Amino acid sequence: MRSDEELVTRSRSGDTDSFNQLITRWERPIYALAYRVIGREEDARDVCQETFLRAYRSLAGFKGEAKFSSWLYRIALNLCRDWIRRQRRAPVSQFPEDIDILEAAAAAEPSESIEDLVARRELSAVVEEAMALLPEEQRTAIILKEYHGMTFQEIADLQGCPLSTVKTRLYQGLSVLRRHLERQGHQSVVQMVKRT
């Protein structure tokens, strides 16, 4: 499998298939990032699409000083930031009103019971709600760390802040989340998560 850098080089010489391979490789992470930052499915999809479109158009300006994925993440985060500015409000996640048992059964893994699936979805909704309470910088830092496995330094580069600020954002964000989850009575969820 070709590396990102090799595919970028081919893309810059006009090979759109190589760029499409990059899209296939990175569209899920970019969409997940956008969704978790802005909290809306369709808007996250638009951000994801715009991210790759901008990247394709700006390939000539990509000097390869950073990783291609870091460059993509930077474009996506800038677009998310623009979106949030336009909305001029905290992201509003589309929380499910309730859990559809039939839908849940259809989506269940073969080894997962319906009860576990419903519990997992409930927890997902609670976490999403708690994340939406965080300031944008804390939420983004936690997302980049928890769901994209970035190092402190990579987050600091993307957010344009010192390392210590990243650690502060992570700690404060996790503390707020913990208090919110405790208020929602999700002490037992820890055991459920450990079980799954």
Next chain:
Amino acid sequence: MNDRVPCGNYEALITYVYDECGPGEREQIAAHVAQCAACTEEIHALQDTRAHLGAWSPPALPLGFQITRTESQQPATVLRPAGWWRRPLPAWAQAAAAAVIFAAGMGVNVVRTSGEAPTAVAQTATPSPVVAARSNSVGEVGVSRTEFARLEARLRSIENENADVQRASFMPRTSGVVDDQELFERLTAFVDARIALSESRQRSVLAGLGSTVDEVTQRVDLATQRLEAMEEEFPRQQQALRTLGSRLAVRTSFQPASVGR
């Protein structure tokens, strides 16, 4: 914690929880945590919270974006601009043309008036009723007092607008009955003064314009030559643009894989 990692140092706790410690740092923190109940509890709380976060997954929206490239894209249609004689002239050229026309008109006027007596000039530049009144008495031409009053008001407004105009004092500043003959004489004197002033202004303007007419004409000729040269150059540039456009005719668009693939 020990001296290097004091209790309440959340940066050290976060570094430990995410396992991004420096060389030897993790052992130091671990040694402290093993002895400190508060730090142990804090680390467990952070780890539990992180475990919760793992349950959050974004909805599985179909994506499958891809770049599509259309080689057969038609080159952009380039409309051939109208000939130079149909295209609007630049502002400076329009101004120059206006100056030439104005200067020509003024020149004709000078030629027509230079050989005549000042009174003849007045005939071309002043309203005919006044001129007619100059050679006839008020009664002979049938000018009423009301008409005189209207003319008086108009002349007063003109006089006020032109403070530097030689004031003929055709009317006394004080109100009262004015003799017709006196009024007529004063009006005539005022009109003559206005005519003389206008004539002197026209001569001074012509003096300034005359020296630049030739220069403006030369500039207009030069601009015309340049426009003709551009007209000849345009087909070659158009062809070059078409060639470049066909090379770069890349149309990018995103389509879901389910549609585009």
